Amino acid sequence: MVIYDITDDDLRLRVARFLRSKGLKRIQKSAFIGPLTSSERANLVAGLRRIVRGYDKVNIQVFPLTEASYRRRVVIGVDTVHEDEESIIT
């Protein structure tokens, strides 16, 4: 799972696109999830570091989740995610 706080609109969009290109799925506006091996996760982290280099006000956290953690998650409320990214960054 990847969660992020990114102030810059363009950068936030680039990070979201990068995560999607790596096969992750959006579960909230600033949260993506997906099945990655350890080496894929390391590549993902390296790619994220490259993308955000030079920006401040960026915080990204990458959590390796177990299958059990994912299965036992509780979702409250409606799906607030719109795949039209342009609407998310407004």
Add this chain to the structure above:
Amino acid sequence: MVIYDITDDDLRLRVARFLRSKGLKRIQKSAFIGPLTSSERANLVAGLRRIVRGYDKVNIQVFPLTEASYRRRVVIGVDTVHEDEESIIT
């Protein structure tokens, strides 16, 4: 770990305060984490459902994390969280 997408400013603030009152710590603007037993987590979920009742545009996800998942997390960038909640909701 609790992550949320909440459109309403007041509700978002109430949820953040509730999570803090349960001993969770903020790790991003919309993410909290803390050590809870299964029954504490069930209480937390019940409390969150109560707080958000009647609101739409709310999505909260609660993940039970293992110690290993937490220890092996990767943090990229700076700490963007300010504990002054008023500044967060602007």
